[in-house]
Amino acid sequence: MPVNSALFAQSLTQWTQGTWFASVPIWVWALVSALIIIYMLALPFGGIATYVERKIAADLQDRIGPNRVGPLGIFQFAADAIKMISKEDYVPPGGDRFLFNIAPVLVVVGSCAGFVALPLGQYLVAGDINIGVFYIMAITTIIAPGILLGSWASENKWSLLGGLRSAAQIVSYEIPVALSIVPIILISGSLQIGEIVKQQGWHDHFWNVFHNPFTFISFFILFVGGLAETNRIPFDLPEAESELVSGFNTEFSGMRFGLYALGEFVDVFVMCALVTSLYLGGWQIPFLELDKFWVTLPSGLIALIHVSFFLGKTFLLVFVVMWLRWTLPRLRVDQLMGLCWKGMVPVALFNILGTAIWMWAFKGQSMLQVVSGLFSGGGGSH
Amino acid sequence: MTNGMKWILLIAELLTVGSALIVAINPNILYSAVFLLFSFLGIAVMYLFAGADFLAGVQVVVYVGGVTILILFAIMLTQWLYRLKLKDIGSKFVVPGVVLALGLVPFLHRGLTQLGKMVQAAPPEKMAEFAASPKTAMIGKALLTNYVLPFEAVTILLLGALVGAVWLARPKA
Numbered sequence: 001m002p003v004n005s006a007l008f009a010q011s012l013t014q015w016t017q018g019t020w021f022a023s024v025p026i027w028v029w030a031l032v033s034a035l036i037i038i039y040m041l042a043l044p045f046g047g048i049a050t051y052v053e054r055k056i057a058a059d060l061q062d063r064i065g066p067n068r069v070g071p072l073g074i075f076q077f078a079a080d081a082i083k084m085i086s087k088e089d090y091v092p093p094g095g096d097r098f099l100f101n102i103a104p105v106l107v108v109v110g111s112c113a114g115f116v117a118l119p120l121g122q123y124l125v126a127g128d129i130n131i132g133v134f135y136i137m138a139i140t141t142i143i144a145p146g147i148l149l150g151s152w153a154s155e156n157k158w159s160l161l162g163g164l165r166s167a168a169q170i171v172s173y174e175i176p177v178a179l180s181i182v183p184i185i186l187i188s189g190s191l192q193i194g195e196i197v198k199q200q201g202w203h204d205h206f207w208n209v210f211h212n213p214f215t216f217i218s219f220f221i222l223f224v225g226g227l228a229e230t231n232r233i234p235f236d237l238p239e240a241e242s243e244l245v246s247g248f249n250t251e252f253s254g255m256r257f258g259l260y261a262l263g264e265f266v267d268v269f270v271m272c273a274l275v276t277s278l279y280l281g282g283w284q285i286p287f288l289e290l291d292k293f294w295v296t297l298p299s300g301l302i303a304l305i306h307v308s309f310f311l312g313k314t315f316l317l318v319f320v321v322m323w324l325r326w327t328l329p330r331l332r333v334d335q336l337m338g339l340c341w342k343g344m345v346p347v348a349l350f351n352i353l354g355t356a357i358w359m360w361a362f363k364g365q366s367m368l369q370v371v372s373g374l375f376s377g378g379g380g381s382h
Numbered sequence: 383m384t385n386g387m388k389w390i391l392l393i394a395e396l397l398t399v400g401s402a403l404i405v406a407i408n409p410n411i412l413y414s415a416v417f418l419l420f421s422f423l424g425i426a427v428m429y430l431f432a433g434a435d436f437l438a439g440v441q442v443v444v445y446v447g448g449v450t451i452l453i454l455f456a457i458m459l460t461q462w463l464y465r466l467k468l469k470d471i472g473s474k475f476v477v478p479g480v481v482l483a484l485g486l487v488p489f490l491h492r493g494l495t496q497l498g499k500m501v502q503a504a505p506p507e508k509m510a511e512f513a514a515s516p517k518t519a520m521i522g523k524a525l526l527t528n529y530v531l532p533f534e535a536v537t538i539l540l541l542g543a544l545v546g547a548v549w550l551a552r553p554k555a
Contacts, residue, residue: 099416130516134439141447145419148454152412164458167451174447191518 033116033126042112045269046262047077053265053322060326080258087254094155095251103150104256107263110142114270119194121283121306132193133181136274137174140229143267144170147231147238147248150260154251162247165333166238170229172340177225179348180218183355184208184278187215187364193274197282201289205366207281212367214354219279221344221351223317226271228340230264232321234328237336272317276310280317283310391431398424412457419450436518 051066051074058065066073091097117132119125129135144167151163187208188196200207209219228235239247249260276282283306297305331339362370401421405414422445429438501509525533 096412099412102416129435131435131439131518134436134443138439138442138447141443142423144447144451145416145454148451148458149416152454152458160458164455167455171448171451 037115037126038112041115042266042269043262046265047081048074049265049269049318050080050261051077052318053325056319056322057326060323084255084258089256090253092155092251096153096155099149099153100251100256103146103153104252104259104263106146106149107143108259108266110140110146111263111267111270113139113142114267114274117193118270118273119197119277119282120310121303122194122198124303124307125194128192128194131191133185133191133196133274133278136193136270137178137181140267140270141170141174143263146263150252151248154248156251158244158246159248159250162238162240162244162250165240166231166248169231169235169237169336172337173225173228173235173344176221176340176344176348177229179345179352180222180225181278182352183215183218186352186355186359187211193277193282197277197284200281200284202284202287203289205364206368207279207284207286209279210367212355212358212362214351214358215279218348218351218355219275221348222279223275225340225344226275227321227324228336230267230271232264232268233325234331235336236330237333240330268318268321269314272321273310273314275317276313280313282313283307285309387431391428394424394427394431396424397421398428412454415450415453415457418453419446422446422450433512434517436521 054076055065055073057063066076069075069079091100114136116126117129117135119128147170148163148167151159151161151166154160184196185191187205188199190196196208199205205211208215210216227233231238237247238244239249241247244250249257252260285305365373398421401417401424404417405421408414408417422441426438426441426446429435429441
């Protein structure tokens with residue numbers, strides 16, 4: 001059976017064709033790539049992100065932050081993890097043990113599974129699924145039941161309020177997020193993230209955020225909607241320390257709390273990586289295409305440069321997410337819903353219409369192509 | 383299909399059917415909702431094996447991300463619903479339920495045997511080619527050519543539902 005749905009490490013099988021690797025059954029590859037994703041991408045990122053967040057918070061508040069464990073305190077996250085693992089495995093007596101156990105797992109699974117379809121470099125992707133964007137949208141919806149069930153199983157009013165808020169928020173903000181992905185699909189004619197990124201080269205129509213005025217707006221809608229979907233400030237009503245103790249994770253301690261925190265950070269990374277891939281050209285280098293360079297670079301070096309550009313852009317967005325945390329106050333519930341339904345959804349719909357009209361009027365050319373077409377005298381050059 | 387893939391399919395089937403069974407017989411209605419989620423996920427995996435990747439995505443977005451959340455919401459916001467036990471409903475629905483379920487069997491059997499005949503009649507290399515081809519573009523073309531009238535009818539229905547929801551949610555003057 002052909003592995004078109006590529007949940008099972010399609011690119012690995014293509015890469016190994018003709019070698020002894022090809023005789024290894026596909027589920028082994030699936031397992032290996034899942035472990036690589038979890039242990040080499042998700043866990044280190046989630047761990048280091050907690051340290052970076054504390055450091056950035058300290059810098060913004062003119063404090064020192066963690067500085068004891070290792071040089072500049074960079075092993076703080078490992079110390080935290082060891083501490084959390086060695087803590088008592090506590091379930092509140094009135095709570096529901098089964099749901100309490102599976103809820104954090106749903107959150108981590110939902111956020112880590114998003115990594116599968118993210119292209120880190122031109123050929124570096126666990127599975128370049130042909131419904132990639134849609135797959136990430138779909139698999140990250142498992143996070144919402146995870147938070148909701150965890151809050152219910154805690155048998156705590158604060159938790160339940162936080163969980164209900166979170167579910168309402170995620171379900172609402174999924175709509176502007178999905179609607180602001182649609183202009184990109186109109187432009188690239190594909191749901192495959194690898195293909196979408198490939199079309200954003202300098203010799204093609206450059207980054208989608210500069211494709212036309214409407215995509216410029218919808219980039220911000222996607223980013224802000226993503227903040228709300230990942231429960232980050234200014235949309236962290238599910239946690240709201242000043243009202244709900246600690247929101248949906250009040251009763252969680254030890255590694256279960258750690259899983260929630262990890263899931264949130266990984267979700268932030270996946271969201272920022274998705275925004276980067278869709279709007280900021282993913283691994284594409286601005287003003288330059290290494291394939292069309294005047295010297296031929298070794299493919300390993302090209303891959304390395306691509307990955308570093310992708311991670312650089314993504315981490316820049318992650319930094320903005322952390323920076324906003326100490327900049328903006330939290331929204332009220334009615335403001336949150338009002339922003340979504342009265343602000344972002346109509347603008348996102350307008351963007352879809354605008355992009356469709358732009359695609360029709362300028363035959364799919366980007367702003368830069370239209371402008372350069374004017375100077376080269378007549379007609380689109382691409 | 384390789385052996386490993388068969389095992390994955392078997393696990394997905396067991397997940398779907400087992401979870402559906404728990405949904406039906408578990409006395410706690412919240413657990414029924416949770417296992418409904420796993421059942422939906424299992425169905426999505428089966429769609430993947432049928433080569434319907436877009437449908438699998440829709441299954442997860444609509445049923446896991448939408449329907450299950452709404453069911454959980456309804457249970458959590460309704461006191462008597464959470465305390466509801468299977469035996470409170472009484473046994474009066476058991477006999478009609480069993481009769482209905484048995485009545486469905488001939489239809490399912492007929493549909494599945496016909497599908498099996500169609501699959502056996504198709505040349506295997508054509509099937510492999512079809513399974514590997516991207517379905518999203520096909521669905522889009524079909525919706526905007528052959529099925530454009532039903533598509534538009536459904537959009538009007540959904541718009542009506544949206545307007546109705548807004549009308550219901552408005553404060554009474």
